[in-house]
Amino acid sequence: MSLITGLHHVTAITGDAQENIDFYTGVLGLRLVKTTVNFDNSEVYHFYFGDEFGTPGTIMTTFPYGKNLANGRHGKGMLNTTAFSLSIDGLDYWLDRLKQFNISYKQPQQRFSGEVFVYLEDFDGLGLELVFNDKDSRKGYYNGFIPSGYAIKGIHHVEIWLDSYERTGALLTQHMDHQLISESSDRFRFGAENLPGKYVDLLCNPSALKGLPGKGTVHHVAFATPDRESQLEMMERLNTLGMQHTEVKDRKYFTSIYFKEPGGGLFEVATSGPGFDVDEELQSLGENLMLPEQFEEKREHLLEVLPKFTYPIEKYK
Ligand code: ZN
Numbered sequence: 539m540s541l542i543t544g545l546h547h548v549t550a551i552t553g554d555a556q557e558n559i560d561f562y563t564g565v566l567g568l569r570l571v572k573t574t575v576n577f578d579n580s581e582v583y584h585f586y587f588g589d590e591f592g593t594p595g596t597i598m599t600t601f602p603y604g605k606n607l608a609n610g611r612h613g614k615g616m617l618n619t620t621a622f623s624l625s626i627d628g629l630d631y632w633l634d635r636l637k638q639f640n641i642s643y644k645q646p647q648q649r650f651s652g653e654v655f656v657y658l659e660d661f662d663g664l665g666l667e668l669v670f671n672d673k674d675s676r677k678g679y680y681n682g683f684i685p686s687g688y689a690i691k692g693i694h695h696v697e698i699w700l701d702s703y704e705r706t707g708a709l710l711t712q713h714m715d716h717q718l719i720s721e722s723s724d725r726f727r728f729g730a731e732n733l734p735g736k737y738v739d740l741l742c743n744p745s746a747l748k749g750l751p752g753k754g755t756v757h758h759v760a761f762a763t764p765d766r767e768s769q770l771e772m773m774e775r776l777n778t779l780g781m782q783h784t785e786v787k788d789r790k791y792f793t794s795i796y797f798k799e800p801g802g803g804l805f806e807v808a809t810s811g812p813g814f815d816v817d818e819e820l821q822s823l824g825e826n827l828m829l830p831e832q833f834e835e836k837r838e839h840l841l842e843v844l845p846k847f848t849y850p851i852e853k854y855k
Contacts, residue, residue, distance in 0.1 A: 564854030573658030610752025615802030
């Protein structure tokens, strides 16, 4: 049985809360599936963006620390690009949409077979890609204005920069149920299956500087595991390897363990459930500040110190 079934989410350090909401729900059209706080730093929001349900493999999450946070630097030992998956015939629509909202992007390029990608950055400089492909049967979220055939279907892959791919590749293939799917020059694509939402690209970039955490960088990538039992089995595997990891942390919508991969990046293994409708109705996900029990008594204070924001966003229709 596979303990790891694909990607779960990517979590980034970002700046202004409203700009985050604008970019991910407005420009990209994802659904805000949860508004909560960073469980390790409750005076900062934790936003979750994804498809209608916040299905594992569709989720981008952010810790918006505010505009004044210093910028990080993309580089080695870091996940520098999170790629979203779109229908192959959506390219022209998306180039027009990015132009419409003055989002700069790099000219479309192609990699592997039949995969067209466009690199762009969010308002904080976080590296993103739109990958147009014909391999993704996921539906995506209909936000009311992006035609449903053109909606983001979820994460396509994540791209991690390393000196060399071997050690992280071995962790993925020998202990995390991945296989080498394809390679070309300095890019090695691993996957829990050969499907969007399940790919990890390791990019060998020995001449790059070391990545530095800060605004516009990824904090960690989470892989999905079916349940608590498979999570404990994964923990046993790490123990056998002598790899340090955290205890199981209750993130309310899933439980998590964290560990450093050999290239220096932070990996998380998160359970696929219970999911985002555990504390609010599916129809109104994300619309209210949801707090875990330990922070409920601080609600008044948090509502005062957390910045106000507007959602949904009219101006991106
Ligand atoms: Zn996480």
